[in-house]
Amino acid sequence: MDRSPTPRSVPALYPPLDPFDQRMLDVGDGHRVYVEQCGNPEGVPVVVLHGGPGGGCSPMMRRFFDPERWRIVLFDQRGCGRSRPHASIRDNTTWHLVEDMECIRRALGVDAWALFGGSWGATLALIYAIAHPERALHLALRGVFLMEERELQWFYGGGAGQFWPDQWRRFRDMVPEAERGDLIAAYHARLFDTAPHEQIAFARAWASWENALASMASQGHGGEAGAEYARAFARLENHYFMHRGFLGEDGWIRARLDRIADVPGVIVQGRYDMICPPLSARLLADGWPNASLHMIPFAGHALSESGIAEQLVRVTDAAGRRLARHGAGGGEAG
Template identity: 70%
Template sequence: MDKVLGQKRAGAHLYPPIDPFDQRMLDVGDGHKIYVEQCGRRDGIPVVVLHGGPGGGCSPAMRRYFDPEIYRVILFDQRGCGRSRPHASVEANTTWHLVADIELIRETLGIDRWIVFGGSWGATLALIYAQAHNDRAAALALRGVFLMTQPELDWFYGGGAARFWPDLWEKFAGLIPKDEHGDLIAAYHRRLFSGDLPTEIRYARAWAGWENALAAMGSDGVTGESAGEYARAFARLENHYFQNAGFLTEDQQILNRLDRLADIPGVIVQGRYDMICPPESAHRLAQGWPKSRLMMIGRAGHALSEPGISAELVRTMDVMADKRELLGL
């Protein structure tokens, strides 16, 4: 009930629901086709929305953070998840494939430069994309920063968050024999890619359940069980990326390349009590990125649906719309 009420309070800050004016399946090669949609104003300020996970998929609620009379909103399901096909596939599915997909979407839609909006893994991907194509990113709007570093993975899968949620951690880690607890990502990987569908779904639900339970402050660790098909795609893709350190060449790659963001303005919206992506990463990012502004939201966790986070993201996008000329849009 608290989670439902929290979502309703968050919805009070959003623009009304809208339907897409364009939906398509885009062939990105390697046997993958990704779902892409556009909504809002056809000739509006372009903004691309990068969902979390990896493997989370986009949702109708994500359209509502932007004034539909001003913004041209582009959402897509990343490889292997949501409506993209093949479902739950990790073949030819790396960070660099996703960066190339974003560029293909931009070129296909005839967009020169756009705002990049992303949360959690979507923030990671937004930063990596902007560092690779800083001439195409007019501004970044980030939420729940994750920098794809080993200390962050150790926090969530190595026992850090478990100190606050020992009962939930016991459910997550307890499915794995104790002699494999030294690397739970690898232990879950073996089971998520076992080739036995019931086994994969069982461990996928446990993987997704651990994360979902800690996402929002209002849930207090209580969350429903994810649908098997969704959980399997989410867990397999997320685990695949984490098992491979995000396919980055160095552990601190994003922070080590902040000079590539020197001319790009950005806003970072971070929950003060984010248990999945602790605020330290957002703080470090802001310290090394002079054109960024960090907004620390009190009484908020990780989820996009946190009322304070939703309110600040809508305000951020309204302010960016007012500054479209300064952003070259």
């Protein structure tokens, strides 16, 4: 879950900065992913994981890190942003993304790195760290999504709709009443098996439902996403949710938290997050003793919410100082 943050001013952030490296990396299977590096080439490496799936990274995401201390790596996951082919679900699963991260790490000569992600980005950070705990220096997570059935039912089964009934009805009523028992499947049929103009209409409806609830400030008015962005975002997110994240079992992440018992982490959660409610953050913290949970009052889901942004900058500043003291992340990749 989670699309790119709204481009608005957040005073807590570091000033805008440009990449010192941009490249298209061939990761196989016909996919090329966009990768950029910002900040200090000799700094502590951190990889930024955007939401969605399908959200793409944005210039705002560079600004959560002290550019003198961090080597900031951002990339657009398969099928979205500047990665190609656009909106493609071919050979596009969680495990492909984990291997793409390893491909990027090796290509950049990074031994280990910190991970920073929110919503689906938090999901991917956790899955990657569980698969490769020796490569994870620190996790900074926001708006936790654990890819569990209860979370999908909350957002696509009517739970959030009880708080936002008008927005929910617009989303739900796009499909016939007989299909409303499984809106993920109903939208899947229309995002993949209809004419292009119809795909765009349903993609925009899918994105608008999420955008409307992303920020407390939006008050249910998230605006309409551009056609190409909406198509990639909706198709990829729906594809991953139809397959329950390709994890094979419900509760996969929480069942394997022992794998990251020694990896430090910080969880930043909006108290009034309507997309990824705080229960997931609480359950994650309960099962991961090396993580601390910061519940932000009067904040929703979006990365751009001021309380969330301010806390995340504090988190990266503290982690950057600690990791720099220990010389973390340097050396050639294995």
